[in-house]
Amino acid sequence: MQITVTVNGDEHTADVEPRLLLVHFLRDKLGLTGTHWGCDTSNCGVCVVWLDGTPVKSCTVLAVMADGHTVRTVEGLADGAALDPVQEGFVRCHGLQCGFCTPGMMMTARWLLDHNPDPSEDEIREAISGQSCRCTGYENIVRSVRWAASRGTEVSAS
């Protein structure tokens, strides 16, 4: 069936099977491979994107469910060449190693900061608790989000 989804501000119309998952629509139909695909069972969180402004696990959403709706992916974080503070935080605080979990982590972090601009370490850990990172031990992810929250003042001073 034909669907039209607004992704990162651009309308995309495509013919899809109802059983196509949103994660595969984004990656395979639109070429937006920043969204990763891992466990396929809504556990790991590498596939997190925003659907109508809310983070969801896109391996457990059908592309047809997004018809007429709005999606934001990691490709929609930066404003042109200017990185989102969350992205900059991950760069500065070594928030990633292999990078597999990173897009999902950043999408959740951006949402958290939009709703709670000054989250505590516990609040950050709770927000990303449905997302796995096998590399960093989470410590630097939390620091990266804190950096974004304070736009650098706090962390770079230390």
Add this chain to the structure above:
Amino acid sequence: MGPMQVPAHFEYERATSVDHALALLAKWGSEARVVAGGHSLIPMMKLRLARPEALVDINDLEELAYVRLDGDVLAVGAMTRHADLLASPLVGEHYPIFHDAERVIADPVVRNRGTVGGSLCQADPSEDLSAAFAAVDAAAVVRGPDGVRRVPVREFHTGPYETVVAPGELLVEVVVPVRPGGGSAYEKVERRVGDWAVAAAGAAVWLAGDTIADAGIGLTAVGAAHFHAPAAEEFLRGSAATDSVLVEAGRIAAERCEPVADQRGPADYKKHLAGELTVRALRRAVARARGVA
């Protein structure tokens, strides 16, 4: 990682109103399934544990997404997301049991999508909200082609993954009367953060002075029929709200559970937890009813 898993072929229909959803369900008959958050149904379709011919998507039904007080009844629309139940101050004020439960259901991103109605209709024997709604003696409001009917949550589940909701029907709302003097709480043990319960218990009590005027107990994952512990409730009614009474209620509740051993633990451990978690939930519910927690 295994091979890519996608559901088998099906037809997709988007409902634009409750009436439209009912019409679509009527059109497809018993081959249709409602999809709400899809966080139970889509995984089951990937595994071919469910193979509906048609999905009726009710995610656009904003009319079913609400938490409100209708007089002295707390009403929760079926499309209320877990996250919205958790964020609702009304729920926190009148039935903190749901905030306790929601904090330990899955993780924040899953809670953004999964719904109250989907949880109850999925009828997984480990579903947390089934036990919480059973504890507070809520009623499910079901709409079908012949009108609306109301079913106590304690009679809603007819077996594992089975409910009274017939093909062609839709769960639209869950309602709980708000009564003065009450307190409620939920206690869960899981293997790791975000996992399904090894065992969990919910309790609601209403005090008249130091006497327990009424009580409700819900249990999940421990083989309690209808997620409910009626004998322990019966024992509590009219008893003094002392710790030894609560402990005895826990013992009675556990005695009647028939948990099965699985990867989450052996049966005797789950039975033990059923009793212990009932006592802990009762203690917190009583403390909250007294306004000291």
